[in-house]
Amino acid sequence: MAPPTFTTFDSLYAHLTTTYSYPVLASQSPNPYSKALSHSIASLSLHPTLESLLHILNGDLSSAHFLCRHMQNSPAWEGMYIHGLLHRVEGDYRNAEAWYGNVAETECFQHAWGGEHGLEDAKAFIRRIERLRKEKVGSLKELEAESKREVDALVDWCKRKFGTGKMEDASQAWVEPSEEHRKIASKMLVGGEGWRQF
Structure with a gap:
């Protein structure tokens, strides 16, 4: 039986979010x-x-990481936020917190985490996930609900800002990496600093 064909963002998003859980704990499979x-x-x-x-x-x-690496500097705030979300999903919690901190004052982050304590709330969420993973303390169901709220808010923001039509030349969305990221990437290419440290 052939897999279903999806021709729109909304149909694919609906399929993914009703077939799989919203991401909380790192997958056991790469x-x-x-x-x-x-x-x-x-x-x-x-x-x-x-x-x-x-x-x-x-x-x-x-695939997500490949795309985020091209959007990890201002003004690609959404890409930077997604990079933090990606690290949260991978279980790289300190890196996730750092990326969230980099975008805490942006409209896209405020759309998801709003309020004067948005960054603190987001970091507390990350720490609750980490505690569930490492100590088996907490409710996966509650964390999935919070992940759903965050992801849905970020999707809503990106849909309204960028639309869901075709973007034939994605390089229009790329930004030049910061000097710090260039140095880290250089070390990664030669194997000196390990894997996925930015």
Whole structure:
């Protein structure tokens, strides 16, 4: 039986969010939930923020990371926020907190975490996930509900800002990396500092 075909962002988003749980704990597998869906996601030619969010929901963290690495400096605040979300999903909690801190004052982050304590609330959420993972303390159901709220808010923001139509040339969304990220990437390429440290 052939996998279903998805031709719009909304149909694919609805499928992913009703088939799989919203991301909380790191997956035990480095593979996406569905390789066919990874292809479907890429074939939509969406704005890279929306494409990376769909990849995260499909458990295809490598594809999401590739896209985020091209959007990790201002003014690509949404990409930077998604980069933090991606690290949260991977279980790299300090890195997630750092990325969240970098975007805490932006409209996209405030849309998801609003209020004067948005960053503190987001970091508390990350620490609750970490506690569930490491100490088995907490409610997965409650954390999934909070993850759903965060992801849905970020998707809503990106849909309103970028639309869900085709973006044939995604390089229009890329930004130049900061000097700090260039140095880290250089060390990663030669193997000196390990894997995925930015």
